[in-house]
Amino acid sequence: MLKLYLLLSYEFMKIGLFSIGGGYSTLPFLYYIQSKYQWFSVDELTNMIAVSNITPGPIGINMATYTGFTSAGIIGSFIATGAIIFIPFIISVLMVKLIDKYKTCNALNSVFLGLRPAACALLASIGIKLLYKTLHPLAFDYKAVILFLFLLIPFSFIKKNPLLTILMGGIGGIVIQNI
Amino acid sequence: MKKASLIEIFKVFFIIGIQLLGGGYVIVPLLKKYIVDERQWMSEEELVDYFAMSQCIPGIIAGNISVCAGYRAGGILGSLAAISGLISTPFITILILANILSSVVDNKIIQEAFWGIRISVIILIFITIKDLWKKSVNSKFTYILFLLIFLSLILSNISPAIIIVLSAIIASVYTKLNKGEKNA
Structure with missing residues (x-):
């Protein structure tokens, strides 16, 4: 059992270190773990990915918790989640400390001059890509367009509340699909 | 910037974790609401900066940016409180519901709800850009x-x-x- 725990923490620490950008970058590592150790089957993994998408929390963390649980029970889920955030945690803290230290430095400020528009462009490209996928011209889905417009008007002009937007999206989805 | 108690930091990130549905990018509007607007633990510029930098360091983006925000609110212990709060929800959900979750995924109503949630995430992303645009x-x-x-x-x-x-x-x-x- 101890060997399983050690392997689990080693493998998930590796995921934490090498998955750069987004929860989905952990997927190839999870498939690798599956084929190397058989702690869970491919079908189970596919199912866990689907579940991670519908449970609250960051998808990468959900997948670590779930795969850890399937591999080695409650202790396994603690180990997998702890291991996956361990190295990124240290790096994030060091990063904030460094930013604080060189806050007044002109070189750092000119870096931020570039980072801020880049962050906006990144968000915008994700938004456009998701929009294209949902409102794809070849598979035109008028129900998606209706829901999109229905949500767009109240939430972009009147009330800015992330939870309310998500909830209305969920309820709207059920209603529109059943009309 | 105000300093906050660890329990308060944990609580806020726990609440953020519950609302984190439909992908990690939703963390940006949530942090904007709870951390920047309601509590002033960090500035809008810092949110954008940390979001950008979280992309190029290892790890899950929502986790990294929460560690940064937690550090702003209460130093290194604040970071720990933030990440613990954020991962509590997945823990509780999966430990309690592990056995029934896989049957829930194929449920028609759940599928329809998440179809709608994916559309609302697009709107959330555009609202966030609009908010961050002026300073960036x-x-x-x-x-x-x-x-x-x-x-x-x-x-x-x-x-x-x-x-x-x-x-x-x-x-x-x-x-x-x-x-x-x-x-x-």
């Missing part, structure tokens, strides 16, 4: 940079990490050249 894209240089990066992200599959590093280099060179001109 406000000069000729930043406009051009935004357009260049946006087009290259749309038209190719280039990694966000590379884009962030490149834009940092471009901005540094631009500032250097600009200064050189002013001094000459």
